[in-house]
Amino acid sequence: MIVRRRWTAAATTAILFSAVLSHPGPGSAAPADPATPITLSTGETALVRVQLRDQAQLDRLVATGADLANRPRARDGRILADLVLTGAQLAELTAQGATAVQVVQRAEDGSQHYADSVRAAQARTAAGLRAPAAGQRTTAAAAVDTLQVQQAYWWTTGGQAFLQAQVATTATDDPDVEITVNWRTADGVTGSFPLGRFEDSGEYQYHYALPQPVPSRPVQLSATSSLGGVSRVITPTLWPNAAPPPLPAGYQKDFIDAYLTPTDIQARIKRLARQYRDLVDVIDLPNKTQGYRRNAVAYLGDPTVGAVVVESVRFGDQGMNGVQVRTVDPGRRNRPLTVGYRDRVLTVSLATDTAGKTVSTTDEVAAAINARQPGRFQATVEDGSAGLPMPVAGPARLDDGLQGTEVPARPWTVQALRLGVHRDGSRVGVLAYSQEHAREWATPLVTLEFAERMLANARTDPATRELLEQVDIFVIPMVNPDGANYSFNDFNFQRKNLVNHCTGPARDPKNRTSWGVDINRNYTVGSYFDGYVGGSANCLSGTYSGTAELSEAESSNVIALAQAHSNIKFAMNVHSYGGYFMWPPGAYRADGRITLPRPSIDESTLFLNSARRIVGAITQERGTVTWPSQTGPVADVLYSAAGNSADQLYYELGIFAWDFEVGNDRWNPATSEWEAVGFQPPFDEAHGESQEYAGGLVELVRVARDYAAAQPAP
Numbered sequence: 001m002i003v004r005r006r007w008t009a010a011a012t013t014a015i016l017f018s019a020v021l022s023h024p025g026p027g028s029a030a031p032a033d034p035a036t037p038i039t040l041s042t043g044e045t046a047l048v049r050v051q052l053r054d055q056a057q058l059d060r061l062v063a064t065g066a067d068l069a070n071r072p073r074a075r076d077g078r079i080l081a082d083l084v085l086t087g088a089q090l091a092e093l094t095a096q097g098a099t100a101v102q103v104v105q106r107a108e109d110g111s112q113h114y115a116d117s118v119r120a121a122q123a124r125t126a127a128g129l130r131a132p133a134a135g136q137r138t139t140a141a142a143a144v145d146t147l148q149v150q151q152a153y154w155w156t157t158g159g160q161a162f163l164q165a166q167v168a169t170t171a172t173d174d175p176d177v178e179i180t181v182n183w184r185t186a187d188g189v190t191g192s193f194p195l196g197r198f199e200d201s202g203e204y205q206y207h208y209a210l211p212q213p214v215p216s217r218p219v220q221l222s223a224t225s226s227l228g229g230v231s232r233v234i235t236p237t238l239w240p241n242a243a244p245p246p247l248p249a250g251y252q253k254d255f256i257d258a259y260l261t262p263t264d265i266q267a268r269i270k271r272l273a274r275q276y277r278d279l280v281d282v283i284d285l286p287n288k289t290q291g292y293r294r295n296a297v298a299y300l301g302d303p304t305v306g307a308v309v310v311e312s313v314r315f316g317d318q319g320m321n322g323v324q325v326r327t328v329d330p331g332r333r334n335r336p337l338t339v340g341y342r343d344r345v346l347t348v349s350l351a352t353d354t355a356g357k358t359v360s361t362t363d364e365v366a367a368a369i370n371a372r373q374p375g376r377f378q379a380t381v382e383d384g385s386a387g388l389p390m391p392v393a394g395p396a397r398l399d400d401g402l403q404g405t406e407v408p409a410r411p412w413t414v415q416a417l418r419l420g421v422h423r424d425g426s427r428v429g430v431l432a433y434s435q436e437h438a439r440e441w442a443t444p445l446v447t448l449e450f451a452e453r454m455l456a457n458a459r460t461d462p463a464t465r466e467l468l469e470q471v472d473i474f475v476i477p478m479v480n481p482d483g484a485n486y487s488f489n490d491f492n493f494q495r496k497n498l499v500n501h502c503t504g505p506a507r508d509p510k511n512r513t514s515w516g517v518d519i520n521r522n523y524t525v526g527s528y529f530d531g532y533v534g535g536s537a538n539c540l541s542g543t544y545s546g547t548a549e550l551s552e553a554e555s556s557n558v559i560a561l562a563q564a565h566s567n568i569k570f571a572m573n574v575h576s577y578g579g580y581f582m583w584p585p586g587a588y589r590a591d592g593r594i595t596l597p598r599p600s601i602d603e604s605t606l607f608l609n610s611a612r613r614i615v616g617a618i619t620q621e622r623g624t625v626t627w628p629s630q631t632g633p634v635a636d637v638l639y640s641a642a643g644n645s646a647d648q649l650y651y652e653l654g655i656f657a658w659d660f661e662v663g664n665d666r667w668n669p670a671t672s673e674w675e676a677v678g679f680q681p682p683f684d685e686a687h688g689e690s691q692e693y694a695g696g697l698v699e700l701v702r703v704a705r706d707y708a709a710a711q712p713a714p
């Protein structure tokens with residue numbers, strides 16, 4: 001164990017974040033009182049649901065690498081986006097016509113929230129829902145377009161019926177077409193609601209709306225447009241209309257009672273292996289991660305007058321935390337610039353002129369450090385300090401800035417659990433993996449709950465035993481442990497890993513919460529490097545794709561496991577949040593929106609039918625229904641995600657590869673709004689997600705068993 005000290009340099013984000021530690025925790029995040037506009041203080045960072053002014057504003061955000069938490073949704077023709085942003089960024093958006101509608105979660109160091117979850121009582125709440133009033137009707141003019149209802153589904157959750165529709169107009173290029181859906185229930189109640197236009201990558205897709213509450217089962221639906229178009233009258237279909245077998249008496253579940261850190265997860269894996277020796281192997285994945293480590297760094301000088309960023313070549317924990325750096329005036333005339341390192345102090349003696357005045361610039365000092373101490377230090381001119389005179393400064397103390405005091409500072413071995421009676425490749429394989437993105441704390445709860453359900457019930461429930469006879473299950477609960485440690489201890493919105501590939505001014509520690517590689521953009525199929533949309537070459541972007549395909553240990557581990565076990569035929573990549581169920585293609589090229597190849601008709605049918613079964617199983621736990629509009633290919637229902645893992649598993653290894661985004665929006669009957677749950681909801685919500693999505697993974701195992709049983713004998 002290493003005792004770590006707090007980062008102390010001025011003007012860093014860590015200091016700014018410390019100012020928000022006294023804010024109420026994420027559990028208090030509440031929908032806005034419409035009378036009070038939502039603002040953040042300038043340096044504060046939060047996850048905020050924002051109603052954008054128009055598509056152009058969204059496009060600008062995407063182009064500038066905004067941290068979009070999920071796909072922006074149309075509501076009454078306007079666009080809702082969930083963004084991780086600072087108070088200054090929110091103020092700028094607001095000035096451009098956007099409105100914040102919900103603070104989903106605020107930035108914090110994560111540790112308090114984790115502690116709260118550990119202490120949390122396991123009380124569960126179930127939302128009571130009631131019906132709001134129906135919408136308004138609009139009048140049609142002379143018909144110049146034709147409407148096609150592409151989807152119309154209804155369902156009931158928590159006693160409330162919902163209706164969702166997707167309608168396409170033939171007037172695809174007219175951005176002003178308004179489409180209204182009219183519905184009628186079995187007992188004759190009628191109503192209507194407007195749809196919003198949905199464009200993606202500049203191309204019209206269809207009109208749709210979020211699920212609308214209706215008083216009871218809708219039996220008729222039609223659409224009209226402002227151009228006079230009228231659709232056929234159709235009967236909405238029940239969604240998902242699939243239910244898993246009922247759980248037998250005595251079925252064991254609920255093995256999750258708090259959020260789990262990487263250390264907790266390691267201990268859980270060990271315990272499961274010991275407790276269920278006959279059914280479990282633990283697989284150490286081949287590529288160790290960097291570990292929870294950073295280079296030690298300090299500002300030499302002052303960013304407001306002229307500074308050089310000096311960092312250690314080795315990590316802070318490798319003896320470099322506490323090393324000092326200073327500039328000195330030699331006190332004599334005509335001295336050259338010199339660099340010396342002794343007794344853990346790096347001393348730069350500045351050059352002087354004939355009058356004895358120091359004359360070295362920031363650039364000269366940085367260059368001298370790099371030339372004279374290349375194995376030990378690297379220096380860059382602070383952004384904005386280029387060419388400035390270097391002041392006499394220091395000593396400044398180098399530090400890695402990491403705040404986790406109980407995290408081992410060494411490379412991490414990522415582990416997989418292998419569950420089954422026959423773990424020899426003779427049975428069809430299923431792979432479930434989670435927490436590629438560090439901040440998605442609920443996701444390992446899902447995979448670990450799933451694993452323990454299979455193991456515990458194998459001893460008592462013949463149906464579970466039979467599944468473990470027929471299926472070989474692989475689980476990687478936590479793909480990205482270093483990022484997860486950073487999320488728990490330093491910056492809760494951390495998405496990427498901890499490897500810093502930045503060079504030059506981007507290495508300034510003020511960017512410390514923006515470093516790292518997006519693991520789920522670092523794979524080889526449909527990647528940023530192949531010209532696909534949704535990855536970035538900017539090392540500070542939330543979707544930074546790395547220096548090359550599979551440049552990272554974390555992504556290489558997932559593929560290594562899948563390649564080593566050719567019996568794996570199904571995979572589920574568990575993310576949060578938003579309530580999505582998706583499959584390939586997951587990426588397209590910007591020019592012409594050309595996706596990776598579509599699955600065949602047969603495979604598409606397997607994807608959709610299996611999805612309905614799995615959505616049905618998720619629903620069983622607490623009535624959560626993953627919307628039909630969010631069930632489908634990634635590129636269609638979420639966004640293009642260049643170089644994601646599911647695409648590599650499917651296109652390269654022939655695995656039916658899905659993605660969950662757990663954490664469905666919750667319906668608030670008081671405001672008639674769907675509310676986002678965020679990455680680290682109050683523990684009760686995360687617990688609910690773990691239970692319902694673990695049920696979905698059990699159904700995936702049944703899907704795999706049924707698939708294998710239907711194959712002709714070899």
Ligand SMILES: [Zn+2]
Nearest residue numbers: 437440575576
């Ligand atoms: Zn994710």
